[in-house]
Amino acid sequence: MADLDQIISRHSDKKGQLLPILHDIQAEFGFIDNAMQGQVAQVLNLSRAEVHGVVSFYHDFRTSADLRPEVQVCGAEACQARGAGALMGVAQDAAGERVRIRTVYCLGLCSVGPAARIGDRLHARLDKAILARLVEDA
Amino acid sequence: MSAVRISDDALARACGADELADAAARSGHEVIRTSSWGMHWLEPLVEIDGVGWGPVPVHRIADVLSGEAEDICIGEIREHPFIARQQRLSFARAGRTRALSMDDYRNSGGWAGLERARSLAPGTVVDEVIASGLRGRGGAGFPTGIKWRTVSEARGDDKFIVCNADEGDSGTFADRMLMEGDPYALIEGMAIAGYAVGAQQGYIYVRSEYPDAIRKLNTAIENCAEIITPFVVEVRVGAGAYVCGEETSLLNSLEGKRGEVRAKPPLPALEGLFGCPTVVNNVLSLAAIPHILSEGGAASYAAVGIDRSRGTMPIQLGGNIRHGGLFETAFGITLRELVYDIGGGTASGRPVKAVQVGGPLGAYIPPDQFDLVFDYEAYAGADALIGHGGVVVFDDTADMGALARFAFEFCAAESCGKCTPCRIGAVRGVELVDRIRSGGRAADRVERTPQMQNASGNGRTREEELGLLDDLCETMTYGSLCALGGFTPYPVRSAIRHWPDDFLPGETT
Numbered sequence: 001m002a003d004l005d006q007i008i009s010r011h012s013d014k015k016g017q018l019l020p021i022l023h024d025i026q027a028e029f030g031f032i033d034n035a036m037q038g039q040v041a042q043v044l045n046l047s048r049a050e051v052h053g054v055v056s057f058y059h060d061f062r063t064s065a066d067l068r069p070e071v072q073v074c075g076a077e078a079c080q081a082r083g084a085g086a087l088m089g090v091a092q093d094a095a096g097e098r099v100r101i102r103t104v105y106c107l108g109l110c111s112v113g114p115a116a117r118i119g120d121r122l123h124a125r126l127d128k129a130i131l132a133r134l135v136e137d138a
Numbered sequence: 139m140s141a142v143r144i145s146d147d148a149l150a151r152a153c154g155a156d157e158l159a160d161a162a163a164r165s166g167h168e169v170i171r172t173s174s175w176g177m178h179w180l181e182p183l184v185e186i187d188g189v190g191w192g193p194v195p196v197h198r199i200a201d202v203l204s205g206e207a208e209d210i211c212i213g214e215i216r217e218h219p220f221i222a223r224q225q226r227l228s229f230a231r232a233g234r235t236r237a238l239s240m241d242d243y244r245n246s247g248g249w250a251g252l253e254r255a256r257s258l259a260p261g262t263v264v265d266e267v268i269a270s271g272l273r274g275r276g277g278a279g280f281p282t283g284i285k286w287r288t289v290s291e292a293r294g295d296d297k298f299i300v301c302n303a304d305e306g307d308s309g310t311f312a313d314r315m316l317m318e319g320d321p322y323a324l325i326e327g328m329a330i331a332g333y334a335v336g337a338q339q340g341y342i343y344v345r346s347e348y349p350d351a352i353r354k355l356n357t358a359i360e361n362c363a364e365i366i367t368p369f370v371v372e373v374r375v376g377a378g379a380y381v382c383g384e385e386t387s388l389l390n391s392l393e394g395k396r397g398e399v400r401a402k403p404p405l406p407a408l409e410g411l412f413g414c415p416t417v418v419n420n421v422l423s424l425a426a427i428p429h430i431l432s433e434g435g436a437a438s439y440a441a442v443g444i445d446r447s448r449g450t451m452p453i454q455l456g457g458n459i460r461h462g463g464l465f466e467t468a469f470g471i472t473l474r475e476l477v478y479d480i481g482g483g484t485a486s487g488r489p490v491k492a493v494q495v496g497g498p499l500g501a502y503i504p505p506d507q508f509d510l511v512f513d514y515e516a517y518a519g520a521d522a523l524i525g526h527g528g529v530v531v532f533d534d535t536a537d538m539g540a541l542a543r544f545a546f547e548f549c550a551a552e553s554c555g556k557c558t559p560c561r562i563g564a565v566r567g568v569e570l571v572d573r574i575r576s577g578g579r580a581a582d583r584v585e586r587t588p589q590m591q592n593a594s595g596n597g598r599t600r601e602e603e604l605g606l607l608d609d610l611c612e613t614m615t616y617g618s619l620c621a622l623g624g625f626t627p628y629p630v631r632s633a634i635r636h637w638p639d640d641f642l643p644g645e646t647t
Contacts, residue, residue: 014372016392016394016412017394018395019374019375019391019392020374020375023346023377050395054394054395054396057379057554058377059378059379060377060378061377077308077309077457077494077530077541078309079308081458081530081531081536082457082458104347104378105306105308105380105498105548106305106307106308106310106347107347108314108347108348109311110308110309110454110457110528110530111178111179111454111455111456111457111459111462112149112152112153112179112462113456113457117347122152123152124149124153125153
């Protein structure tokens with residue numbers, strides 16, 4: 001856990017540095033558990049409750065390890081209008097226990113939906129077959 | 139051999155532009171990655187000597203490079219009706235320049251606005267923005283110049299420029315396209331704002347769903363740091379909370395707190411980020427500034443548009459539409475033109491049932507109201523909102539009851555939890571819609587006990603549930619702290635008003 005201090009000090013000259021720190025921790029370790037939250041709180045002179053409140057507020061942060069690959073499928077209105085609703089079941093079936101499917105609200109590809117995101121890679125104009133293959137390859 | 143131009147916009151890449159560019163490069167062509175023209179149904183679009191082909195599947199790239207593939211050739215891109223009909227001010231560079239090229243930016247008039255602004259007194263810059271009639275493009279439509287004046291007159295050692303790039307509304311992607319395609323324009327707009335109000339530090343709060351925009355903005359800021367100095371810009375990344383698009387919640391998030399909405403007053407212009415006077419502007423508002431501050435820009439901007447809606451609006455056509463993409467035009471265009479003439483109707487070929495304008499909190503508008511003109515006041519008068527200018531089309535398979543339920547569901551999932559009408563009202567709203575669609579509810583065991591003398595004992599009829607929903611909507615509209623709870627009734631009420639049949643029992647899927 002030595003790296004945690006490095007991550008925190010990386011942002012020491014920033015104002016309001018908690019979110020950038022949490023992003024970096026999640027990128028490094030994949031989650032932000034209670035022990036890490038405590039350590040961040042101590043360095044930033046915040047209460048653990050404050051840090052926990054922030055971690056639990058935002059959808060992007062996780063508190064426990066989950067090493068499964070994540071596939072984000074857009075479920076917002078524009079993708080619904082293009083048939084995203086029928087794809088969720090397909091994605092879930094293809095994922096099983098191996099892949100984590102997360103519904104997100106808008107990837108900004110509203111004119112070429114249904115859309116999905118895996119890592120930093122975006123995919124558009126999905127149908128059942130394409131999405132199932134993406135999930136299987138994730 | 140002519141250079142091959144292919145966009146590196148996230149949408150083009152999602153449609154396969156990278157593979158296409160690789161294939162073109164492998165065959166020995168020079169490939170230039172540009173911003174996107176905004177004709178999304180044609181992505182990935184290949185441009186050679188001004189002529190376009192799209193959408194180009196990878197296996198046909200050889201045909202395109204040899205000048206064949208006539209079936210997917212669209213001719214001169216600039217003369218394509220979708221482009222020729224537009225009036226592009228904020229998106230003047232879209233498709234024409236490389237996003238991160240400093241040369242392309244300067245050669246296309248970049249930095250002229252900042253240089254001219256610096257030759258004027260800060261107060262004059264604010265006056266020009268007021269004169270342009272620019273109103274905040276984030277949704278509320280508050281006059282940008284007035285906001286700047288408030289900040290410039292506010293007392294404080296530190297002042298901040300915050301760019302709201304938390305574009306969470308479904309059906310909107312103009313901010314994303316601008317940040318990815320013309321990042322220097324946004325930075326220039328922020329630097330001008332900083333000069334006008336006396337701020338040294340700017341923040342761009344980008345949602346984490348836009349990795350390409352984050353990467354390009356960071357590179358762009360590095361490239362142009364010397365030009366905008368002493369002004370400094372930093373990118374901050376959101377963490378998946380829709381409500382952080384609300385300005386006070388965004389400020390809390392920037393400060394490293396939970397993204398909870400603040401009560402207003404105090405206005406952010408007086409007590410914003412870290413308690414200092416702060417300009418919070420949308421990406422599109424700030425990106426319009428370099429044009430306005432160029433020579434004669436304010437007057438030319440104010441000369442287009444109608445009534446109190448001046449200038450142009452980058453309208454985003456999405457959902458079930460044949461020709462989706464970015465269409466920047468002067469205010470005053472009707473929905474009918476947008477959906478049918480420009481958008482070409484639905485992608486599925488079925489009749490249009492509804493259009494949602496303004497994101498998840500915008501009203502659903504039926505085809506018989508398509509003469510509505512794009513104008514802040516006209517939409518407000520029709521119980522609808524322009525919001526960020528997203529237009530999402532639905533065909534006749536859409537279930538408006540399910541969409542009304544989704545509006546509440548979304549509000550419940552994204553509520554910051556600070557105010558009761560939004561936090562609890564949204565959950566109750568989902569339950570109410572479900573009960574309306576199942577014909578009311580029977581009395582439960584407790585209500586039937588003799589002790590419950592005030593309970594009717596008959597449950598609630600569907601009509602009573604509808605009355606209750608109306609009550610709930612009223613409470614949310616007038617009792618919520620911000621637009622999330624306050625505007626969720628727009629899609630719900632418009633769906634019930636125009637498509638009551640979709641709420642009948644038996645229609646439930």
